[in-house]
Amino acid sequence: MTMLAKRIGGADPTQVLNQLSNMTAGVEPIATAEYQLRINRACQLMRQQGIAALYLNAGTNLLYFTGTHWYASERLVGAILTAEGELHYLAPVFEIGTLAGFQEVSGPVHGWEEHESPYQLFMQLLDELGIAPDASIGLDEATAFFIVDGLQQLAGSRKLVNGSAVTALCRRQKSAAELSIMQRAMDMTLLVHQAVAQILYEGITTREVEAFIDEAHRRVGAPAGSYFCIVLFGPDSAFPHGVKTPKPLAQGDMVLIDTGCRLHDYVSDITRSYVFGTPTPRQTAIWQLEKQAQAAAFAAAQLGQPCGSVDDAARRVLTAAGLGPDYQLPGLPHRTGHGIGLDIHEWPYLVRGNATPLQVGMCFSNEPMICIPGEFGVRLEDHFYMTEQGPRWFTEPADAIDDPFGWQR
Numbered sequence: 380m381t382m383l384a385k386r387i388g389g390a391d392p393t394q395v396l397n398q399l400s401n402m403t404a405g406v407e408p409i410a411t412a413e414y415q416l417r418i419n420r421a422c423q424l425m426r427q428q429g430i431a432a433l434y435l436n437a438g439t440n441l442l443y444f445t446g447t448h449w450y451a452s453e454r455l456v457g458a459i460l461t462a463e464g465e466l467h468y469l470a471p472v473f474e475i476g477t478l479a480g481f482q483e484v485s486g487p488v489h490g491w492e493e494h495e496s497p498y499q500l501f502m503q504l505l506d507e508l509g510i511a512p513d514a515s516i517g518l519d520e521a522t523a524f525f526i527v528d529g530l531q532q533l534a535g536s537r538k539l540v541n542g543s544a545v546t547a548l549c550r551r552q553k554s555a556a557e558l559s560i561m562q563r564a565m566d567m568t569l570l571v572h573q574a575v576a577q578i579l580y581e582g583i584t585t586r587e588v589e590a591f592i593d594e595a596h597r598r599v600g601a602p603a604g605s606y607f608c609i610v611l612f613g614p615d616s617a618f619p620h621g622v623k624t625p626k627p628l629a630q631g632d633m634v635l636i637d638t639g640c641r642l643h644d645y646v647s648d649i650t651r652s653y654v655f656g657t658p659t660p661r662q663t664a665i666w667q668l669e670k671q672a673q674a675a676a677f678a679a680a681q682l683g684q685p686c687g688s689v690d691d692a693a694r695r696v697l698t699a700a701g702l703g704p705d706y707q708l709p710g711l712p713h714r715t716g717h718g719i720g721l722d723i724h725e726w727p728y729l730v731r732g733n734a735t736p737l738q739v740g741m742c743f744s745n746e747p748m749i750c751i752p753g754e755f756g757v758r759l760e761d762h763f764y765m766t767e768q769g770p771r772w773f774t775e776p777a778d779a780i781d782d783p784f785g786w787q788r
Contacts (some may be wrong), residue, residue, distance in 0.1 A: 385786040390577040431514035455497035496530035517542035552740030564647035585610040601640035609637040617756035633755035643732020650760035666780040686733040693747035696702035
């Protein structure tokens with residue numbers, strides 16, 4: 380689509396929004412057959428690791444393996460997957476009808492009444508499924524402590540172990556279908572970034588910008604609007620996740636916008652930093668250094684190399700320029716990147732010391748942010764995924780501080 384003036388600020392928000400249109404055509408949600416493949420892979424890993432059954436709590440692990448949308452609450456809702464591939468759901472009796480409607484992969488639902496113990500039901504079900512009394516039971520790593528505690532009290536000789544040894548190994552390498560969804564979600568958010576840059580004006584508040592971004596995400600096809608949104612101006616941009624009382628926009632401010640949406644349950648996440656007005660030499664130099672660090676991280680992301688080496692590469696660039704060292708400010712106070720998928724932050728992480736080798740299908744943010752307290756911060760965040768040929772960008776990095784979207788090419 381053709382945006383308006385293709386410049387930072389001054390455009391009418393309504394006109395910009397009216398040029399946005401739904402971008403989701405041709406991108407399909409995950410098919411039922413893929414959920415079964417995920418279950419098969421989980422069972423294979425469980426057998427290799429001696430895990431007899433895996434509990435999937437309401438949330439993204441339950442969604443990933445079964446396609447079942449359910450939120451985690453104070454009531455136990457989830458599923459038990461055995462190493463032989465049997466799938467059994469647990470839920471309050473009054474939720475059974477609702478849960479059945481959300482199942483993508485069907486299975487019997489075992490219910491507990493409000494006065495009954497779901498943990499006792501859990502252990503009884505293991506007995507009925509023939510799970511040995513001394514077997515290892517994997518628990519979804521996102522399971523709330525009160526559930527873990529309730530199960531532990533009744534586990535007896537059964538060993539409750541961290542289920543991420545199965546869940547993370549399955550989820551960290553994305554399929555072609557997952558990558559397709561994520562690519563479109565990233566494309567949508569990048570266009571939203573271009574749109575919001577055009578409507579900025581002196582005095583606009585972060586809330587006004589956030590509201591525009593939310594509506595823009597809806598216009599490009601995200602039903603729930605923005606999944607998250609961080610908008611920061613000037614000195615506030617030196618705080619990676621914002622401040623309590625953000626300032627309105629002024630001439631010469633660094634603008635930092637970090638936002639994303641959900642498409643078929645998968646998350647996008649892109650940050651752009653640029654100046655409202657004319658950049659100073661200081662702003663330009665730091666922005667270029669950020670871009671160099673991001674490029675170094677991307678170049679270091681090669682198959683078989685440890686995830687930590689990507690963080691090392693970005694940090695070397697910044698340290699050589701006199702920032703840091705390590706996590707000291709001014710410099711980079713956090714890891715270089717995180718995995719992404721159904722969760723905005725998931726395994727593995729591009730952080731020092733992470734020996735996990737880079738493999739095909741892994742997806743990461745690349746955001747070696749530079750924070751200069753009292754002045755500004757610069758975060759350029761794009762995501763890449765690993766292919767047989769090495770890393771590939773979902774979205775191309777920003778061009779320049781005074782032309783972040785390549786409008787002057």
